[in-house]
């Protein structure tokens with residue numbers, strides 16, 4: 001079983017594959033930019049999400065927030081890693097709103113895998129498949145979160 005400090009290679013691969021699967025359900029008729037996200041939970045579940053756009057453009061929800069809202073609204077709040085993939089070869093990085101949203105539920109040291117669209121089919125032979133390995137703390141340094149309000153992380 002993976003922990004936040006050590007994601008097993010098999011879980012990492014499952015998570016990345018989950019983000020690629022999630023992207024298939026992107027509802028992105030306005031931007032035509034498809035994004036998939038997947039969360040790995042402490043008990044090994046994969047929660048997927050895609051971007052869902054709206055004719056009122058500001059009503060759009062990103063893939064990362066879709067995945068988090070799906071999980072949290074089902075009572076799932078313990079995450080150990082996140083993967084994100086889009087249509088582009090340079091890894092798609094969560095937008096500012098999503099970074100703050102992730103900050104609400106995830107530890108700063110949580111791994112975030114930014115996956116290129118051409119991630120290898122097999123995972124063999126190509127070093128790490130071009131994935132950019134980062135963390136929430138790297139994406140959102142000096143951040144504001146529940147602790148600043150002196151509220152403990154909610155169970």
Ligand SMILES: O=c1ccn([C@H]2C[C@H](O)[C@@H](CO)O2)c(=O)[nH]1
Nearest residue numbers: 031033035051062063093094095
């Ligand atoms: O990290 C990102 C960046 C963008 N989008 C979505 C929002 C919108 O639907 C489309 C273009 O911005 O991509 C995401 O889902 N996640």
Ligand SMILES: [Zn+2]
Nearest residue numbers: 062094095098
């Ligand atoms: Zn976003």
